[in-house]
Amino acid sequence: MEFTKLGEGKTKEVYSFDEQHVLLKFKDTVTAGDGAKVDVIKDKGVINAQTSALFFRALEREGIKTHYVGMYDERTMIAKRLKMVPVEVVLRNLATGSIVKRLPIKEGEVFDPPIVEFFLKDDARHDPMLNYHHMEFLKLMTRKEAEQVEEVMVRANKVLKGLVERMGLVLYDFKLEFGRLGDELIIGDEISLDSMRVRDREGRIYDKDLYRKGQPLEVVASSYAEFLERLKRVV
Ligand SMILES: Nc1ncnc2c1ncn2[C@@H]1O[C@H](COP(=O)(O)OP(=O)(O)OP(=O)(O)O)[C@@H](O)[C@H]1O
Ligand SMILES: [Mg+2]
Missing domain, CATH: 3.30.200.20 (Phosphorylase Kinase; domain 1)
Structure with a gap:
C-alpha cells in the first residue's frame, strides 16, 4: 500500500x-x-x-x-484515528471461557444483568484482569470513564445480541476495545467472530473457540463465512 x-x-x-x-x-x-x-x-x-x-x-x-x-x-x-486504550472490555451474557476457570461459575450459567470485565492488553502477562483502581493507577481510564464504557457495553450488547438472535443464534460474550477521540472514548478495533462467542441453541460453536479447540482450519473458515452470510440477511 x-x-x-x-x-x-x-x-x-x-x-x-x-x-x-x-x-x-x-x-x-x-x-x-x-x-x-x-x-x-x-x-x-x-x-x-x-x-x-x-x-x-x-x-x-x-x-x-x-x-x-x-x-x-x-x-x-x-x-x-484513535488513541487506543490498551484494555479489552468484555461483556458476558452466558458463562464460558476464562470466567468458568477463574470463578466458581458453571459453563452456560446466565448473567442477567450481564457481567462487564476489563483486561489489560498484555500478551506476556496473559491479559490480567483490571478493576477501577488498577485502571486509574495505570492511567488507562478514570473511574468515570470506566463507568461510561460499561454503559456503552450494555447498549452495544442490546444491538449485537438482538442481531445474533435474529440469526437464530446466541451471543455468549463479546470484547470491545476503546480509543480516545478528543476527550471522548469511542469503540475502535473490530467486532468479529475473533472477538465474540456465538453458538446455536444445540451448542454448535461458530466463533474462534473452534480454532482454540483445534478444529480443522476449513471448519473455522466455513463457519466464519456462514456467519457473515447469515448476518447479511438480518442487518
Ligand atoms: N481506530 C483506530 N485507530 C488507531 N489504531 C487502531 C484503531 N483501531 C484499532 N487500532 C489498533 O490496531 C492495531 C492492530 O490490531 P490487532 O488486532 O492486529 O492488534 P493485536 O494483535 O490485538 O495487538 P496489539 O494491540 O497489542 O498490537 C492494535 O494495536 C489496535 O489497537
Ligand atoms: Mg486485536
Whole structure:
C-alpha cells in the first residue's frame, strides 16, 4: 500500500490515511493463546473486515459511536484515528471461557444483568484482569470513564445480541476495545467472530473457540463465512 504503516498487530495492519483517519487492513492470520498458536486462513481477513463493518454500522444506526467510516477495499476499513486504550472490555451474557476457570461459575450459567470485565492488553502477562483502581493507577481510564464504557457495553450488547438472535443464534460474550477521540472514548478495533462467542441453541460453536479447540482450519473458515452470510440477511 502507498500509505505509511503505523503499526501491526496479530490480525491487522494500521496505515496512516490522513490526519484524522487510519486504514485497518485485516490479515488472514488466526491466533490463539496470546499469539502462541498462529495459522493462516485464506480470505479470513475479508470476512472479518466485512463482519466488523456490518456490526459497526448497526451500532452507529442506534446512535453508538464507533471509529467506522467506510471500506477502502474488501479487507481494509477506513476508521477514525484513535488513541487506543490498551484494555479489552468484555461483556458476558452466558458463562464460558476464562470466567468458568477463574470463578466458581458453571459453563452456560446466565448473567442477567450481564457481567462487564476489563483486561489489560498484555500478551506476556496473559491479559490480567483490571478493576477501577488498577485502571486509574495505570492511567488507562478514570473511574468515570470506566463507568461510561460499561454503559456503552450494555447498549452495544442490546444491538449485537438482538442481531445474533435474529440469526437464530446466541451471543455468549463479546470484547470491545476503546480509543480516545478528543476527550471522548469511542469503540475502535473490530467486532468479529475473533472477538465474540456465538453458538446455536444445540451448542454448535461458530466463533474462534473452534480454532482454540483445534478444529480443522476449513471448519473455522466455513463457519466464519456462514456467519457473515447469515448476518447479511438480518442487518
Ligand atoms: N481506530 C483506530 N485507530 C488507531 N489504531 C487502531 C484503531 N483501531 C484499532 N487500532 C489498533 O490496531 C492495531 C492492530 O490490531 P490487532 O488486532 O492486529 O492488534 P493485536 O494483535 O490485538 O495487538 P496489539 O494491540 O497489542 O498490537 C492494535 O494495536 C489496535 O489497537
Ligand atoms: Mg486485536
